[in-house]
Amino acid sequence: MVRPPSRGTSFARAIALLLPLVAGCSCSPSPSPGVTSAISADHPRVRSLPPRPVPDPAGPDVLVHPSFATDVALRIQEVQARFGPSTRVQVEGAFVLADPQHASFFPEEASTVRRTVASLAAGPFPKPLERPVTVIIFGSRAAFATYSKDRYGMNVDRPQVWAYFFRTTREIAVDGMSGLHSLTHELLHPYIAQDWKHAPAWVDEGIASQFEAPVWDPDGQMHGVRNWRYDGLVDELQAARSTASPVR
Secondary structure: OOOOOOOOOOHHHHHHOOOOOOOOOOOOOOOOOOOOOOOOOOOHHHHOOOOOOEEEOOEEEEEEOOOHHHHHHHHHHHHHHHHOOOOEEEEEOOEEEEEOOOOOOHHHHHHHHHHHHHHHHHOOOOOOOOOOEEEEEEOOHHHHHHHHHHHHOOOOEOOEOOEEEEOOOOEEEEEOOOOOOHHHHHHHHHHHHHHOOOOOHHHHHHHHHHOOOOEEOOOOOEEOOOOHHHHHHHHHHHHHHHHOOOOO
C-alpha cells in the first residue's frame, strides 16, 4: 500500500488528493528475453492503419466513428502490429485486452475485467459502452515505461504512475507488475466519460479511486470501499480549515 501524501496547509492540497496520479514502486523487474519492445505510434505499420475516427465530408467538425465491430477489429490489428502477431488478445465486453508479454497473471486480470463489466452493467452503469477501449497489460515495469514514452511521451517515473487512460485514443495501459489494483480504477473512466462527458476531473478521479481495491459480493456485485486516500483527505481538509483566513 502506498503511503498517503504528507500533510499540507492549503485546501488545494486537499482537493488534489481527489486527483491522484496512481503511484507505484520504483523497483521494477527487467523484461523477459525475446519480448517485443513497444514501438512508436509513428512506426510505418501503425501509421498505415485506418484512422479512427475519420472526418466526415459533410463538414470539418463532424466525425464519423466506425461501427463497434470494425473498431474492435482495428484495435486488435493495432496491438498486433505494435507488439507482434503473437500478442495474446481477448475481448471482454467493450474492452480489447492485449497481453504483449504473455504474462502469467493475464488470465486473472481478464477475469477481473469480465466481472467488472458485468457488475457495472447490473449496477451504476447499465448502459454498455458505445465504443471499445484497448487495455494493454504489461508484464514488466520496463515494457510499460518504454511504451508510455514511445507512444505518449510520458515519463511514468516522474511522478510514478501505475496505469492511465487516454480519452483521445481510448486506451488503457497498466503496469501489471505493480499496478494491478489500478486496473478497476481505469476501467471506470470510460463509463464516466460516456455518462458525463464533461465531468470535472475531481469527480472523474474521485469515483474511479473508490474502486481501486473493490470488494465483491457472493453474487458478483462490485462495491467501492474506503481506501488509503480517505484518511489523507480528511487530514488535509482539517489542516486547510485550521489555517484558513476568516471571510470578511
